[in-house]
Amino acid sequence: MLEAWQQAVENLERVLSERDFTTWIKPIRFSHIENDSVYLSVPTLFFKEWLEEHHLKSLVDALSKTAGENVSITFIIREHDAEAEQLQPEDLIIKGHEENEQIKDPSPESTFTPLNYKYTFELFVSGTGNQFAHAAAMAVANNPADTYNPLFIYGGVGLGKSHLLNAIGHTIRGTSPELNVCYCSAEKFMYEMVNALRQKRMEQFRNRFRNLDVLLIDDIQFISGKVGTQEEFFHTFNALYDMHKQIVITSDKFPREILDLEERLRSRFEWGLIADIQPPDLETKIAILNKKSQITGIKLPEDVVYFLAASDTRNIRELEGMLIRLGAYSSLQSVPISLDMARETLKDILGDRRKDITVELIQKVVAEHCGLKIADLKSSKRLKNLVQARQIAIWLCRDMTKASYPDIGARFGGKDHSTVIYAAKKIDQMIKDDLKLARFVDEIKNELLK
Numbered sequence: 001m002l003e004a005w006q007q008a009v010e011n012l013e014r015v016l017s018e019r020d021f022t023t024w025i026k027p028i029r030f031s032h033i034e035n036d037s038v039y040l041s042v043p044t045l046f047f048k049e050w051l052e053e054h055h056l057k058s059l060v061d062a063l064s065k066t067a068g069e070n071v072s073i074t075f076i077i078r079e080h081d082a083e084a085e086q087l088q089p090e091d092l093i094i095k096g097h098e099e100n101e102q103i104k105d106p107s108p109e110s111t112f113t114p115l116n117y118k119y120t121f122e123l124f125v126s127g128t129g130n131q132f133a134h135a136a137a138m139a140v141a142n143n144p145a146d147t148y149n150p151l152f153i154y155g156g157v158g159l160g161k162s163h164l165l166n167a168i169g170h171t172i173r174g175t176s177p178e179l180n181v182c183y184c185s186a187e188k189f190m191y192e193m194v195n196a197l198r199q200k201r202m203e204q205f206r207n208r209f210r211n212l213d214v215l216l217i218d219d220i221q222f223i224s225g226k227v228g229t230q231e232e233f234f235h236t237f238n239a240l241y242d243m244h245k246q247i248v249i250t251s252d253k254f255p256r257e258i259l260d261l262e263e264r265l266r267s268r269f270e271w272g273l274i275a276d277i278q279p280p281d282l283e284t285k286i287a288i289l290n291k292k293s294q295i296t297g298i299k300l301p302e303d304v305v306y307f308l309a310a311s312d313t314r315n316i317r318e319l320e321g322m323l324i325r326l327g328a329y330s331s332l333q334s335v336p337i338s339l340d341m342a343r344e345t346l347k348d349i350l351g352d353r354r355k356d357i358t359v360e361l362i363q364k365v366v367a368e369h370c371g372l373k374i375a376d377l378k379s380s381k382r383l384k385n386l387v388q389a390r391q392i393a394i395w396l397c398r399d400m401t402k403a404s405y406p407d408i409g410a411r412f413g414g415k416d417h418s419t420v421i422y423a424a425k426k427i428d429q430m431i432k433d434d435l436k437l438a439r440f441v442d443e444i445k446n447e448l449l450k
């Protein structure tokens with residue numbers, strides 16, 4: 001069986017990438033056979049779990065082939081892998097690991113994660129919610145280590161943190177190509193560290209990170225609860241900070257809210273400037289959509305831009321997702337993007353969150369917002385403010401509920417369905433022409449979606 005194993009390893013070397021083979025197969029040792037299973041020893045628990053998840057099938061296939069029989073494999077952890085044991089097992093577990101090329105590349109000479117070419121300042125729309133973080137990022141990009149250090153950017157998912165971090169990197173690389181800039185997610189930092197430990201090249205790892213001019217670390221909340229990674233990052237941080245090198249960190253939480261983070265790291269994150277990103281308002285969402293539609297070439301009519309911007313999207317990534325979906329649908333089905341098509345195509349995405357919204361709820365919230373009674377909305381009174389409130393309520397019912405036109409008409413005091421269509425169209429038009437009204441309607445929508 002030992003010979004079969006050696007042959008299997010040789011065969012695997014031919015089919016796997018050099019990187020995968022060196023990293024994952026080479027360190028495996030044949031141990032013994034017990035109860036019809038081949039026992040292979042590996043350096044760490046992390047290694048064992050990784051192999052089980054990613055390479056077990058190829059190992060079993062390769063060994064069964066060379067052994068001429070079906071074999072099963074059991075991994076055991078080698079004793080006395082001293083350096084690797086410095087880390088706690090829970091510190092070695094990579095959660096939600098993304099299998100992209102950069103993360104997969106653990107070789108000593110692996111480069112840092114490349115910057116995303118789409119995430120530049122030119123393509124970032126500054127608006128309410130991100131203005132402060134945007135300005136802080138620009139200041140740091142134009143004067144690294146001379147303004148805010150560290151710069152800590154935090155905010156909810158998909159609101160542009162990575163975009164700003166990459167933009168800082170692009171600007172510095174453009175203006176000061178001599179500076180050594182590293183963009184790296186906290187997850188990748190940990191992953192590289194684990195590999196360095198296993199391959200006994202911690203010195204190389206430290207030299208790489210501690211000789212940078214600019215360290216851009218994305219999603220630092222990932223190191224929460226990971227003791228070994230926090231320790232290493234602490235020393236990296238200190239080394240860079242003491243040498244007046246720029247550090248920029250992003251997180252989905254304020255430093256104090258990151259659980260299981262050592263106090264000494266937490267306080268360091270607060271040494272420089274903390275800038276938050278809040279969800280964008282309607283105008284910013286419209287500007288971002290217009291920018292993305294320019295970049296992607298997916299042309300959106302104005303009413304669709306408003307429809308997307310005013311939808312209850314939680315973040316910009318989702319907004320982009322909807323744009324891409326409309327673009328794909330339009331090109332695959334050869335239909336132009338229109339408001340009706342957008343409603344239909346996105347109903348699954350938007351529908352779910354709206355199932356609790358009823359005509360009655362809309363009437364109540366609109367009446368409250370406009371200082372009217374629900375009965376006024378249902379009446380036939382023609383006072384200007386009343387007519388507009390009624391039309392807004394009807395428009396919201398069409399947009400946010402599944403009620404049909406006749407149904408909506410019936411619940412607004414027995415109006416016929418052409419009145420409902422007219423009201424909805426009127427507001428469609430007014431929203432395009434009157435930003436104040438658009439904002440007002442958006443406020444009511446937000447209230448309904450709370």
Ligand SMILES: Nc1ncnc2c1ncn2[C@@H]1O[C@H](COP(=O)(O)OP(=O)(O)OP(=O)(O)O)[C@@H](O)[C@H]1O
Pocket residue numbers: 119123124125126130155156157158159160161162163164219252288291316317320
């Ligand atoms: N102000 C903006 N202008 C233009 N595009 C933006 C803006 N904010 C976010 N985006 C876009 O939204 C998408 C998500 O942004 P990004 O990945 O930077 O979010 P994030 O805050 O880092 O999210 P996560 O918490 O998931 O890491 C990207 O495609 C980005 O280009």
